[in-house]
Structure formats: C-alpha cells, structure tokens
Amino acid sequence: MKLDVNALGTFYRMAREGAGLAAGRLTHMTDVETQVGVTKLNFMRGREIRRDFEDSTEKVGVRVKLTGAIEGYSMIVFDRENAFRIIEALLAESNTDDVDVDNEFDEMTRSAATEVGHIMNSGFVDGWADVLEAVIDVSTPEFVEGRSADRFFGDIEEAPDDDDLALLFQSRIETVGTEIGFSHYLFPKRKSMASLLDRLRTSGGIEYDKLDGFDRMAERGAEEIAETATTLTGIDTSVEIRRLNFVSLETIPEQLPDETLVGVAFEFDGLPSGYLLFLFDEESAHEIVDAMVPMEVDEDGFGEMGTSAITELGNIMASGFLDGWANVLDTTIDHSPPEFIHDIGAAAVDPVIIQLGENQEFTFVFDTVVMADGKEFDCEVYAIPDENDLERALNDLEVDRIEDTPTTAEFQELDNT
Amino acid sequence: MKTYGSEPGAPTPVQVGISELAVSEGDDTLKSYGLGSCLAIALYDPDSGIGGLAHAMLPDGDAAENSDRKPGKYADTAIRALLRRMVEDGASYIAVEAKLAGGSDMFEFESFGEGVGQRNIAAARAELEKLGVPLVAEDVGGEHGRTVEFTPGTGTLVVKTANKGVENGVLEL
Numbered sequence: 001m002k003l004d005v006n007a008l009g010t011f012y013r014m015a016r017e018g019a020g021l022a023a024g025r026l027t028h029m030t031d032v033e034t035q036v037g038v039t040k041l042n043f044m045r046g047r048e049i050r051r052d053f054e055d056s057t058e059k060v061g062v063r064v065k066l067t068g069a070i071e072g073y074s075m076i077v078f079d080r081e082n083a084f085r086i087i088e089a090l091l092a093e094s095n096t097d098d099v100d101v102d103n104e105f106d107e108m109t110r111s112a113a114t115e116v117g118h119i120m121n122s123g124f125v126d127g128w129a130d131v132l133e134a135v136i137d138v139s140t141p142e143f144v145e146g147r148s149a150d151r152f153f154g155d156i157e158e159a160p161d162d163d164d165l166a167l168l169f170q171s172r173i174e175t176v177g178t179e180i181g182f183s184h185y186l187f188p189k190r191k192s193m194a195s196l197l198d199r200l201r202t203s204g205g206i207e208y209d210k211l212d213g214f215d216r217m218a219e220r221g222a223e224e225i226a227e228t229a230t231t232l233t234g235i236d237t238s239v240e241i242r243r244l245n246f247v248s249l250e251t252i253p254e255q256l257p258d259e260t261l262v263g264v265a266f267e268f269d270g271l272p273s274g275y276l277l278f279l280f281d282e283e284s285a286h287e288i289v290d291a292m293v294p295m296e297v298d299e300d301g302f303g304e305m306g307t308s309a310i311t312e313l314g315n316i317m318a319s320g321f322l323d324g325w326a327n328v329l330d331t332t333i334d335h336s337p338p339e340f341i342h343d344i345g346a347a348a349v350d351p352v353i354i355q356l357g358e359n360q361e362f363t364f365v366f367d368t369v370v371m372a373d374g375k376e377f378d379c380e381v382y383a384i385p386d387e388n389d390l391e392r393a394l395n396d397l398e399v400d401r402i403e404d405t406p407t408t409a410e411f412q413e414l415d416n417t
Numbered sequence: 418m419k420t421y422g423s424e425p426g427a428p429t430p431v432q433v434g435i436s437e438l439a440v441s442e443g444d445d446t447l448k449s450y451g452l453g454s455c456l457a458i459a460l461y462d463p464d465s466g467i468g469g470l471a472h473a474m475l476p477d478g479d480a481a482e483n484s485d486r487k488p489g490k491y492a493d494t495a496i497r498a499l500l501r502r503m504v505e506d507g508a509s510y511i512a513v514e515a516k517l518a519g520g521s522d523m524f525e526f527e528s529f530g531e532g533v534g535q536r537n538i539a540a541a542r543a544e545l546e547k548l549g550v551p552l553v554a555e556d557v558g559g560e561h562g563r564t565v566e567f568t569p570g571t572g573t574l575v576v577k578t579a580n581k582g583v584e585n586g587v588l589e590l
Binding site for chain 2: 250253254256258260265267273275336339341342343344345346347348349350351352353354355357358361
C-alpha cells in the first residue's frame with residue numbers, strides 16, 4: 001500500500017466536503033446554526049486513539065458499516081451531554097417535554113440520537129462519494145454508549161491494533177453560540193484503502209509502512225523538546241499531545257487562538273527542509289523567563305533579557321528536535337538563527353504558510369504540545385517540512401533500521417548578563 | 418469560514434479565513450484574524466453600502482493555475498472577484514473605493530527572499546490602479562500582525578495591531 005500527497009489531498013477534500021454536508025444537515029434538522037471547524041487527517045497509533053478516547057467522559061456513538069467505494073466503518077461520537085443538547089434542540093421542534101440530561105436514554109431519545117448520528121454519518125459519506133464520484137452504501141445505524149474505547153470499536157476488525165498507524169479523518173462541527181462538538185472516525189478496510197490509494201495516486205508515492213518513520217520522528221523530536229525545556233527551566237515538563245496531521249496550509253493559522261503569543265521561529269535546511277515554530281501563551285512565557293533569569297525582571301513586555309532567554313530556549317529546543325529527526329532519517333538538518341515573535345498567533349504563522357503556499361497546497365504538520373505539572377508551561381510546536389523533501393527523506397528511510405543512538409541536545413552555559 | 422444556516426443580520430461578524438473572500442452590506446461586518454504577511458483588501462461602494470473583504474495570501478493569481486478555483490488566495494484575482502460579486506449584488510463599479518491592511522514582513526529567513534508582504538501590497542496597488550479603483554486608506558507593511566474588521570455600510574476598516582507605536586493598538590481607517 002502506497003500513498004502520495006495527491007491521494008492524501010483527495011482524502012482531505014473528502015473530509016472537508018463530508019463535514020460540510022454533515023453540518024448542513026445538522027442545521028437543517030435542529031435549526032441550530034453550525035460551522036465546520038478544523039478538519040484534519042491524522043496518522044495515529046491504535047494505542048493513542050484509544051487513549052484519546054478514554055478521557056473518562058460518557059460518550060454516545062452512532063456507527064454504520066460502509067460498502068462500495070470505501071469499505072469499513074464510519075462513526076460519529078458525541079460527549080453524552082452534547083448528544084442530549086442536540087436531542088433537546090431536535091425534540092423542541094416537536095413540542096415534547098423537556099429532555100433531562102441526567103436521564104438514561106429511553107426509546108425516544110435513543111432513536112432521536114440514532115437519527116441525528118445517522119444523518120450526519122450519511123452527510124460525511126455523501127461528501128466522500130461526491131469527491132470520489134463513486135457509490136458508497138451505508139448500513140442501518142447502530143447506537144453505542146459507554147466510556148471505554150472497547151465498547152465503540154472493540155469488535156470492529158478494521159480498527160487499528162495498538163501499534164498500527166491508522167489514518168483518521170478528524171472533523172469538528174461547531175454550533176454557533178453553544179458548544180457542541182463531536183468527533184468522526186473512519187476505519188477503512190486495509191484492502192479497500194489500498195485500492196483507493198492506488199486509484200488516487202499520481203506519483204510513485206511512499207510505502208505506507210514508511211510512515212512509521214514519521215511517527216518515530218515525531219516521537220524523538222517531542223521527547224527532545226520536553227527534556228530540553230526541563231533541563232533549562234527546571235520546570236518538569238512532559239509531552240502531552242504528539243500528532244502527525246495532514247492539512248491544507250490555510251487551516252494552520254485557524255487553529256491558533258486569537259490572542260497574543262510569544263514564539264521563536266526557525267527555518268531549517270537539509271533533508272527535509274522547512275520551518276519550525278515554538279509558540280507559548282504569554283503567561284507561560286513569563287513563567288519561563290522567571291525560571292531562566294535569576295534576577296527580578298521588571299520590564300515592560302519581555303524586555304531584552306526575557307527575549308533573549310526565550311530565544312535561547314527556543315534555539316536549544318530546535319537543535320534537539322531537528323537532531324532527533326536527523327537521527328531517525330539518517331540525514332543532516334541545519335537550522336537558521338532564531339527569530340523572536342511577540343504577536344497575534346496566526347500572524348506569526350502566516351509568513352511560513354505563504355512561503356510554502358507558492359508551491360504546495362497541503363502539508364504535514366508535526367503537532368506537539370508540551371505541558372508542565374502544576375505550572376504554566378504550554379508550548380505548541382509546529383514543524384512544517386517541505387513536502388518534496390519529506391517524501392524523499394522518507395523513501396530513503398530503511399524501515400527496519402533500528403536506530404538506538406540516543407540523541408541529546410548540548411547544553412551550554414546561558415549568558416544572562 | 419462557511420457558516421451553515423446563518424441568518425442575515427446575525428450579530429456575529431463573518432470570518433474571512435486565509436484565501437477566502439466575502440461580500441456583505443450595511444452593518445454586517447466581516448473579520449479577518451491575525452494577518453501577518455497576508456493582505457486584507459476591503460472594497461466598498463459608499464452609496465449602496467455594499468462591500469467585501471478578501472484575505473489574500475499571495476500576489477500573483479494570473480500566474481497560478483488554481484486561481485479560478487481559489488480567487489481569494491491571490492491579491493489580483495481577489496480584487497477582481499470581489500468587484501464582480503459586489504456589482505452582481507448591486508454595487509456601482511465607478512463608486513467603489515478600496516482600503517488595505519496587512520503585508521508585514523516579520524521574519525528575515527534566507528528562503529523568504531524579497532518580502533512577500535511587500536509583494537502582496539505592490540500587487541494589490543497595481544491591480545487597483547489598473548481597474549481604476551481609488552485606494553483611499555491603508556495600514557500596511559512593518560513587522561507586526563493585524564486583525565481587521567470591516568463594516569461595508571460605513572466603509573470603516575478597524576485595524577487591531579501588536580504594533581507598540583499605535584495608541585491602544587487600534588487604528589480606524
């Protein structure tokens with residue numbers, strides 16, 4: 001099974017189109033204004049999908065079996081509370097009594113939830129069928145509720161095993177004013193996926209198994225960052241989220257909050273080349289400055305000392321991150337001097353998007369969040385490689401090569417004078 | 418970002434994401450968040466109160482193959498698409514005026530070459546001149562981001578910026 005950017009681009013359009021149709025139908029049904037939030041293709045291991053899923057909230061899912069152009073399962077999952085809110089909106093139309101969120105599902109609410117889920121699943125599927133110009137058949141819907149991942153896809157043969165890397169369609173539909181989000185999962189049969197990819201591919205492509213290299217790059221890079229941050233700031237940090245996304249370039253700024261962020265940006269050159277950004281919220285940035293600069297800093301904003309502390313931290317994190325990549329890929333990657341930013345989050349990303357946007361429409365983003373226990377230290381990492389370089393680097397990668405050289409960033413004395 | 422089922426006159430401003438453009442009228446505001454090197458192009462007809470906002474990312478759409486599918490992505494094609502849609506909605510071509518914001522160049526990376534922010538500004542100015550649309554106000558260039566909100570009815574373009582030189586960080590064009 002091989003994939004390339006064109007095939008993934010088509011999948012991305014499918015996800016986007018499907019989310020649009022599903023949102024439209026949700027609005028039609030409930031009169032609640034909706035909009036499609038961020039759409040992503042994620043590559044995730046079965047283990048992480050299950051971990052993500054088991055965040056101890058009660059969930060409600062509606063799943064259907066697909067046959068035809070795509071074979072496998074499509075599933076809509078709501079938090080239980082959100083499911084009830086939608087049912088409320090739906091039943092309000094028919095003037096029934098209030099729905100009590102604390103209640104168990106009775107026949108009426110269960111059938112309402114199933115109907116909503118089914119119509120949204122069908123929305124997605126119709127969107128995909130439109131993009132693929134092919135027919136996909138949908139089975140009758142099945143209602144699932146519970147907390148554990150097992151309840152939802154334990155019995156689905158197509159669901160990835162712990163170590164398998166699955167391609168996940170992730171879409172969010174948001175309702176304007178109220179918070180109703182949901183997740184959507186597609187578990188395709190490997191065979192059906194392989195023939196689809198074959199049809200959509202326009203270039204030689206990457207062996208699917210080589211994506212394992214991606215995952216190891218992401219893993220190594222993230223570990224390096226957390227280690228560096230802990231060593232330099234004394235704040236105990238760990239990797240909270242580590243994900244490999246395939247997105248349209250334009251959606252990257254949309255994911256950033258509309259607030260002022262502090263960041264350090266780099267361009268890197270080698271195999272692959274690309275851009276690397278570390279972004280902190282202002283509170284975290286202040287915490288870092290406090291931890292790194294021993295004397296009291298009483299300056300407006302971040303001042304010279306604060307700026308240089310954060311820049312230095314970014315610089316060492318970048319070296320560690322890219323060394324981690326270079327080690328997995330067995331290549332050399334150099335990076336530019338750091339550029340400090342203190343600006344609206346999206347504005348810090350858009351120059352990079354523009355630069356890549358001249359030649360490519362989509363990109364892989366290595367999305368990492370490092371957090372600290374008890375203290376404010378939230379760092380979002382965006383690593384955006386040039387797609388041709390990345391494809392080349394991955395193709396050169398020998399999947400079986402066991403790399404056991406540990407990579408460690410070198411720490412130099414910080415000059416705080 | 419496309420909103421499904423939105424009613425006219427809804428109080429929330431319509432978000433115009435990167436490469437998108439939107440047309441509205443009167444008090445229905447249009448908003449673009451976090452412009453860096455991207456350029457916000459606001460066109461409006463003061464007589465009819467019809468206007469539009471584009472969030473362009475690159476200068477030259479005529480040289481790109483996908484500009485038919487995504488006219489909002491490029492400064493030149495975005496201006497033409499906005500004008501066309503406004504005229505379709507009843508705006509008068511000869512009355513239309515333009516305002517620009519954005520086009521910063523915040524990084525000095527080797528690969529960036531000549532700043533793309535500057536190139537976006539130049540492309541928009543050239544296209545406006547070619548079409549005979551007067552550019553009545555602008556807040557462009559520099560090294561800081563901007564968030565803009567545009568009200569077609571009044572033609573007011575409010576620019577929020579991280580630029581410390583601007584009082585309260587808010588400019589009204």
